[in-house]
Amino acid sequence: MHSPRKADPLLVGVLSLHNSAETKAICNAVTELGHTPVWIRREDFSWSVQDGTIEIKPSVDVLCNRLLLTKSDRPLEEIEVLGLFERTVPTLNGAEAVSRAIHKVRAASVLADAGIPVPDAYFAISGTRLQDRLDTLDGRAVHKAGIGTNGQRMEAVESSDAIPARIQGWQSFLQSFIETDGERPSDIRVYVVDGEAIGAMRRTAAPDEWRSNVARGSSVEDVSDSLESAAYDLAIDATAALGLDYAGVDLIRSADEWYVLEVNATAGFKGFRSATGINPAAAIARAAIERAGGRVDTAALAAVREEFDTSPPDTSYRQRTERDTETPTIGYTADVTVSGTDGRVDAVGKVDTGARRTSIDTKLAGEIGVGPIVGHATVRNGSGIRRRPLVEVSIGTDSSWHTVEANISDRSGMRYPVLLGRDILTDYRIDLTRRAGEE
Structure with a gap:
């Protein structure tokens, strides 16, 4: 059940556990439209039930989902977090909708049942x-x-x-495999927000490549004014069939018939913006504000549509307790305690802000009995691409304990058996002049 709307300005939550240009653009668009964005990250979220009353933090008036579930190690758990918000506030791209869209086979089944042509x-x-x-x-x-x-x-x-x-x-x-007309393989990306197609681009595959993804080096061009209405209608219908509030819909045409290739609940903006000059963040922010009963100034909306502001937004919500009113400091190296199922050991860890995950040495992991393996991480280094096992482990510093999914690697040739990644360092200020054991 959704709580009553608060007075303007609204608190517009953006649930995003990653750092992306799209998330920043939505937050900045909310600000420009006269409301307050709340970027909800891992360290911000909590849920509780006490005496039958549910409390979820941070408290917002409406939520935009920007979870990158296709890149997540645990998409089901992230969908459940999304579902908790959906029970309390209006939510764009809610849990049921993205669960239908995330798996390409299930999405194709839903679309086919709705009479929408798919390959x-x-x-x-x-x-x-x-x-x-x-x-x-x-x-x-x-x-x-x-x-x-x-x-x-x-x-x-x-x-x-x-x-x-x-x-x-x-x-x-x-x-x-759908063959297309033209010298190079291509498809169409239509961006749909709140039941409206806001624009379209053609993506043409790079030389020696048949995939037309922008991430694969495809070229893009604006077809917003030239795309036939049947294609726009198909994209809108596909988005509605999956129950999504916004999506990037990929279409392909062969033998005078359009097909829906994929419907992406968290499609990127940058290629679309560079091709069309249209900022999807403006439309998403407007849809969220209006969904919660808020007002959007027409002149402000027109200005935001022309911008694509990906600077760090002014939305640094962090939960703080009485003992955590100041951000603690950690040095270039720090004394840490690593705890597993068979014991714990004290070690020295080195900070690495370039590492997404914390890493611990294979021998150390064996000593304390970490496990079981909960997944694998793909790591690029000087020797190429490697897959490393991920294990859940608790690491303590002088200020607090952190439970993270650390990767296991052979660090026997390195000075420090523990490397502290951003999964821990996000809670600290870093002082590179400090070293473990030094005053």
Whole structure:
């Protein structure tokens, strides 16, 4: 049940556990439209129930979902956090809608049931069944993960190819390869917000590439004024069928028929903005404000549509207790305690603001009995790309304990057995002049 709306200005929450230009742009657009953005990150969120009363923090009047679930290690848990907010305040791109959209096969099933044309596809849990279907195909097919983004590990395959049942841990499926007119493969991205198509761009694949993702180097051009109304209607219908409030809808045309390739609940803005000059953040901010009963000044909205402000927004909400009124300081190296199921050890850790995750040495992990493995992280270093196991571990500093998913690596050739990443350092100020053991 949604709580009553507060007086203007509204508190517009943006649930985003990552640092992105899109999140910043939405927050800044909310500010320019005369309301107050609240960027909700991991360290900000809490939920409680006491004597039957539910409290969720931070308290907001409306929520915009910007969770990058396709890149998350634990998308189900993040969807549940989204669902907790959805029970208390109006939410754009809520839990049920994104759960339908995140998996490409489920999304295709919903769209097909709604009479929206999608490419033929085949999905099976058994790798043998998937391979058998490929063996019978005449021509090419697209082999892709059920959950994924930016065209990662997506391949055009033929009947003679061997394909895995899983891609980066996700079940894979086959989709018919749609041939397009033109010298290079291309598709159309339509951005839909609150039941309105705000613009469209054509994405043309780079040389020696058939995938048209902007992240793959495709070129983009504005087709907002030239795209036929049937394509716009299809994008709007696809977004509505999945129950989304905003989405980037990818369309492809072959033999005079349009197909919906994918519907992206957290599509990026930068390529679309550079092609069309349209700022989706303005439309999303407006939709959120109006959903909560707030007012948007027409002149201010027109100005925000022309901008794409990705500077750090003035929305630094952080939960603080009485003992945590000041941000603690950590040095370049720090004394830490690492705790596992079989014990704990004291060690020295080095800070690394360039590392997303904390890392601990393999030998140290064995001593304290960390585990079980909860996933894997892909790490780039001087020797190439490596996959490292992730384990949940507790690490204590002189100010507090932190439970994180740390990666395990051989640090025997390094001076420090623990590397402290941003998953811990976000709670600290860093003083590079301080060293463990020094006054």
